[in-house]
Structures are given as C-alpha cells and as structure tokens.
Amino acid sequence: MIIEFFKSRWKHYLIGVLFLVLIDYLQILVPKYIGNVVNLVIKPPVDLSVIFKYVILIVFIAGGVVIGRFIWRMLIVGSARKFQVYIQQKLFEKFLKSPIAFFDSTSVGNLMAYYTNDVQAVSQMLSQGIIMTVDAIAMTAFVFGGMLMVVDIRLVLISLIPLPFVALSSWYFGGKIHQRFKMVQNDFSFISERAQESFSNIKTIKSYGVENEFNRLFKETCDKFARDNFILLRISAVYGPLISFLAALTMAIAIFLGGQMVISGSVNLGDFIAFISYLGMLTWPFVAIGQVINVVQMGRASHERIDALMNTPERDDGGMDFPGRFQTLEIKDLDFSYNEKKVIKNLSLKIQAGQKVAIIGKIGSGKSTIAKLMTKLYTVEDGKIFYNGVDINRISAKSLRDNVLLVPQESFLFSTKISQNIAFGLKEFSDDEVEGASKVAHFHEEVVKFEEKYDTLVGERGVTLSGGQRQRLSLSRGIFKDAQVIILDDVLSAVDSQTATLILQDIEKEFKDMTKIVITHNIASIKNSDIIFVIDDGRIVESGDHDELMKLNGLYHRLFMIQQIEREIEK
Known part of the structure; x- marks a missing residue:
C-alpha cells in the first residue's frame, strides 16, 4: 500500500525533501558567518559595513528557513495525512469485501485498533520518520562539510567518535522497540475489544449485576497493556538519553581539545566558535536518529499488522449476473x-x-x-x-x-x-x-x-x-x-x-x-x-x-x- 500511495504522491515528497535539504544547507551557513564576524571583531580596525552585510545575510537566511519549513511541512506532513485517509478507505473497502467468516473470528475492537493506533503509527513513519531521516543525514553531511572548511581535520575526526556507538545502539534497541510495539498494539486491540463488547452489552451486564466482574476483566487487560507499555518506555527511555549522552560527550571532548588549540594559536577563535556551533547543530542529528528509530520501528510494526490484514482472503465478487427470473x-x-x-x-x-x-x-x-x-x-x-x-x-x-x-x-x-x-x-x-x-x-x-x-x-x-x-x-x-x-x-x-x-x-x-x-x-x-x-x-x-x-x-x-x-x- 505504501508503494502504491507513493506512486501518486512522489512529486510532493520529492519537492518536500528538496526544500528540507535546502533549509539544512542554509542553516549551516550561519555558524560560518558568525565565525567570520568574530574574526573581524577581534582584529581591529572593524569594518562595520562588512559586519552589517553578514547580519543582513543571516536575517535573509532566517526568513528563507521559515518559508522553506512551511513548504516542506505542507508537502511531507500533508502527504502523510493524505495517506492516513487513503489507508482508512482501503481498510474499510477490505472489510466490506471480506467474507462473513472473517468477522466471525475478528472482533470489532481489534478492527477499530487498526483504524486508530496502527494507522496513526504508519502515518507518523511517513511524516516524522521521513523528515527526521532526511534531516539527520543532510544535516550531518553539511555540518561535517562546514567543519572541514573552518577547522583542523583533527577536530572533525573527534566529532566522529560517537558514530559507531550510535549505529550499534540503533541496531540493538531498534529490534527491541519493534517487537515490543507489536505487543503493545495487540494489547490495545484487546482493550478496544473488551470495551466494545462491554458497552454493546451494558444492559445485560447490569441486569445480571456482574459490573464488578467485567470491571476486573477490563482492569486485567489494561494492566497488561500498561506493563508492556512500561517495558517499551524503559527501552526508549534508555535509548534516547544514551544518544544525547554520546553527543554531549563529543561536545565536551571537542571543547577541551579545541580550547587548547585556540590557546596554542593553531586555531583562531572565530573558527573555533564556528566549530562549536556546528557541533551543537550535530547534536540534533544524533537525537533524531534515536527518535527516528522509535517512529520507524513502530510504523513498521503497525504496517506489518495492516499488511497481514490486507492479505487475508477476500470474498469473490466475480461471476455472472443472476440467471434471469427465478425458477x-x-x-x-x-x-x-x-x-x-x-x-x-x-x-x-x-x-x-x-x-x-x-x-x-x-x-x-x-x-x-x-x-x-x-x-x-x-x-x-x-x-x-x-x-x-x-x-x-x-x-x-x-x-x-x-x-x-x-x-x-x-x-x-x-x-x-x-x-x-x-x-x-x-x-x-x-x-x-x-x-x-x-x-x-x-x-x-x-x-x-x-x-x-x-x-x-x-x-x-x-x-x-x-x-x-x-x-x-x-x-x-x-x-x-x-x-x-x-x-x-x-x-x-x-x-x-x-x-x-x-x-x-x-x-x-x-x-x-x-x-x-x-x-x-x-x-x-x-x-x-x-x-x-x-x-x-x-x-x-x-x-x-x-x-x-x-x-x-x-x-x-x-x-x-x-x-x-x-x-x-x-x-
């Protein structure tokens, strides 16, 4: 379904991605211009006209970033909303075409879970997942390029230290998030099923005075959902801060070693400030990797559930018209x-x-x-x-x-x-x-x-x-x-x-x-x-x-x- 949808919306995604990459490129110009201004200020005489030119450039870049972000959000996030409507329509068509035997073995609560949590998770993967993936890759590439233009190669190599650990963490935690989220989605289906069943038969429940029993059953279902959610939360709670810690550790090492280079005179102050700015910008891609793993793995788990549903046998509507008047x-x-x-x-x-x-x-x-x-x-x-x-x-x-x-x-x-x-x-x-x-x-x-x-x-x-x-x-x-x-x-x-x-x-x-x-x-x-x-x-x-x-x-x-x-x- 995703491939079929992309065939109709690929231009929107392509233009949105191009604007996203363009915005990332514009943003990495700002630290360079700030570094140039610092270098001008610390070496009198100061040419205010040149500084003013840099200020105007930074303002124009900020305006371009605002306009560009609006465009790519409308194109990428808007397409994801279209996909949400598209997949819900496909699901409804599937339900109408499914044989009665399918509904005999599938609860209404489970079907509604596909419409809510699963569709939302896939939609997030096609919006925030794509945005953060492209943003992280483009920003990382541009930031390293900007670093190479202003500082010593040794400082750039220092900034690469956390990458192997980030990759290893993503591989390890990504699989666990994928498995756990499928369990959480199944738990949510059971909750929907239990609630729908209870509400539909509320008169019978009250007539027999079994409210406490149904409340106990619903609580047990919710407790299991909460337990699996807490396990998923613990995994995400370790993974996200771990990535942020690796980014902060890189910043600390860079400041320590870079500060010594500034003191020794091998790197001037303006370039070092630009480098620190670039390194700060590199923190977001590291954090984005952690978030995108969560979003993509959850989206994948939900897509697998929806895909399995869509591949169930359908009622055969083919055949001839009814053979004339009934005899x-x-x-x-x-x-x-x-x-x-x-x-x-x-x-x-x-x-x-x-x-x-x-x-x-x-x-x-x-x-x-x-x-x-x-x-x-x-x-x-x-x-x-x-x-x-x-x-x-x-x-x-x-x-x-x-x-x-x-x-x-x-x-x-x-x-x-x-x-x-x-x-x-x-x-x-x-x-x-x-x-x-x-x-x-x-x-x-x-x-x-x-x-x-x-x-x-x-x-x-x-x-x-x-x-x-x-x-x-x-x-x-x-x-x-x-x-x-x-x-x-x-x-x-x-x-x-x-x-x-x-x-x-x-x-x-x-x-x-x-x-x-x-x-x-x-x-x-x-x-x-x-x-x-x-x-x-x-x-x-x-x-x-x-x-x-x-x-x-x-x-x-x-x-x-x-x-x-x-x-x-x-x-």
Whole structure:
C-alpha cells in the first residue's frame, strides 16, 4: 500500500525533501558567518559595513528557513495525512469485501485498533520518520562539510567518535522497540475489544449485576497493556538519553581539545566558535536518529499488522449476473462446517418459483446456516447449490443478493431516521414506498404513534424501539427491497404468533409472485405453507405440507403439540 500511495504522491515528497535539504544547507551557513564576524571583531580596525552585510545575510537566511519549513511541512506532513485517509478507505473497502467468516473470528475492537493506533503509527513513519531521516543525514553531511572548511581535520575526526556507538545502539534497541510495539498494539486491540463488547452489552451486564466482574476483566487487560507499555518506555527511555549522552560527550571532548588549540594559536577563535556551533547543530542529528528509530520501528510494526490484514482472503465478487427470473433453487447433498464442526449434513431440497416455503426445527438445528449459504454469505463447494440450474459459485454475490434477499434474525438498525432504515442503502426514495412496505409489515400503525413519525430517530441499534418494533422495521426493510426471493430468518420471533400470521398473510397477498422462504420455530405462522422442511441436527428429517407432516406423527407433530400446550398455558 505504501508503494502504491507513493506512486501518486512522489512529486510532493520529492519537492518536500528538496526544500528540507535546502533549509539544512542554509542553516549551516550561519555558524560560518558568525565565525567570520568574530574574526573581524577581534582584529581591529572593524569594518562595520562588512559586519552589517553578514547580519543582513543571516536575517535573509532566517526568513528563507521559515518559508522553506512551511513548504516542506505542507508537502511531507500533508502527504502523510493524505495517506492516513487513503489507508482508512482501503481498510474499510477490505472489510466490506471480506467474507462473513472473517468477522466471525475478528472482533470489532481489534478492527477499530487498526483504524486508530496502527494507522496513526504508519502515518507518523511517513511524516516524522521521513523528515527526521532526511534531516539527520543532510544535516550531518553539511555540518561535517562546514567543519572541514573552518577547522583542523583533527577536530572533525573527534566529532566522529560517537558514530559507531550510535549505529550499534540503533541496531540493538531498534529490534527491541519493534517487537515490543507489536505487543503493545495487540494489547490495545484487546482493550478496544473488551470495551466494545462491554458497552454493546451494558444492559445485560447490569441486569445480571456482574459490573464488578467485567470491571476486573477490563482492569486485567489494561494492566497488561500498561506493563508492556512500561517495558517499551524503559527501552526508549534508555535509548534516547544514551544518544544525547554520546553527543554531549563529543561536545565536551571537542571543547577541551579545541580550547587548547585556540590557546596554542593553531586555531583562531572565530573558527573555533564556528566549530562549536556546528557541533551543537550535530547534536540534533544524533537525537533524531534515536527518535527516528522509535517512529520507524513502530510504523513498521503497525504496517506489518495492516499488511497481514490486507492479505487475508477476500470474498469473490466475480461471476455472472443472476440467471434471469427465478425458477428453481436446488440444494444437493450439502455438507457444511464451522471450524471443523459439521452443522449441515447431506442436505438436499428443491424450491420452485412462487412457492411459500417454511424451514423449521429446534434451536441450533442449522436453519439460519442454510439461509446464509443460500445467499453466499459463506462459501460452499461447487455442485451443491443451484439457482435456475446455475451453480451459486458462478453467480456474483452482488447480483445474487439483489435477487435473493435475506432478512436476518439479528434486526440491526442504524442511528438514523425510521424512513432511512427502511430504505436502507438508497439516497433517494419515495415516502409512499416506505409507508407501503411498513404497512405490509404491520409497522405503520406503530410509526404513526411517534411524534416525528417516519422522521423519528431510532437511536443506536434501535434502542428507542421495542424488540417487536425493531423486527417489524427490519422486515419493512426487506419488503421495500422487493427481491425475487425473500428469506425471512426468524424475523418475527419477538412478535406474537397471531400478528406474525397476519404479517405473513399480508406478504402473501401483496407479493403473490415472490418466492418466500420462512425460517422459524413458530409452527402456527407457517401452517399454510406449500412445503415445510423439518431440520434436525443439520439434516432434513421430514418434508411436506402441514397435514402431511401431522400424519407422519414425527418431529413436526411433536413440535406442534408442544407449542399448542405452551399457548394453552399462556392463556
């Protein structure tokens, strides 16, 4: 990603680096001019016009440095900010293209850590990392060049004493910083995960009175983050001052030996002052090396994490368009496993256009998994699922979902208006269409009770709505889509059986040509289905209409009788 980004911004970085080098060159002229002024002052008569000329030059250099710094900061730091936006967009695109299985094994907190700490660390590497690297190299080269012009070679050699120690320290501490920062980033991911999980389930936590337990778990996570951070801090705290100490030691040696040369007359005072100024300027490159190692190693660690994420397999969106009008859906001898646990076993079924189909079974029997496989949320082997005789793996995911809509049992709502939640994904829509879909789902009578009606904000995750209202809003969204096949995955579990039956009857009246697949455990709402598939332990154990299944006196009959008894008890 970095190389791809540099291809579009290399001119900005190049110009920024050139201005940075130019500023470094201008700065090393100042000590030379100051040394010349000192030499003029200590050897009367003093020519004030010459001194004034040097003063004007120094002022112009200062002005040039100000302008140049503004330019390179805008170009280099500005490009790094662009990269931050670029990489965040790339990450978001990656998440959208990733298969559902990726999100099953990756927490939201971990994903958010990529967006915050990791992106920030890489951005710092591409701004401060580049600036300090170029600045340190250019300044070091120019300073040594300036020294050679004004002082004895022996003093210049003295200033080189710390370089081998700086290189050795950078190699040793750099590796440790890299390793430790990756650990710190992983710890931060766990903190984000723990916080997100707790905040999302705060009602459950309070209902069960386990605040202290969750507080203890979060504290343990934070303590580990703090411990690893302190270890990283100790490494950086030793490394940075060590580099500064080497620079100060060089200055002390230079002053001692250089002072003797001035006393002996082998070096004049002005040149020695220039040399000390140059040596002071050389302190920054030494310090910058320490800082740049920190920044680059942290950036590298974060880039490795992001790069590993970007290289995870993506959902295959290639393929043909959905093959015309829906005619048949056929599943043949399908097996499917989650993490080596088989949940669908040798399952076969066939659905015809216009049918009202029900899939029922006990909790955990595999009903929802079938729905996800029908809509390509998980990948199956070739030759297992067919639409109009075409293998599902040959049909693009987008085209398939435009024609076969799954309304999931998790009625997730967005923090926006009711109307925008129903017309999900569309910028422009008519109020009549939204209201029509809402009426079919028996949600309209609830909406008109709100003061703002369809402009009512539902709050985060639909917090202002009841469970039944959230499900009916989610169903309204599915009805609004008007697909050829609609799969309702237990979307009316929070609605009473009488209302659920009325809703399904209205859907049948409104969309006679639409193929409807209802996944539920509520038999009363699907008794009039054309065909009912009974699932148990990932297998179809019975199939037929209501009367046929009741005559079999099998699992369907037992579930029906249990639900009848439960309703009698409720009455």
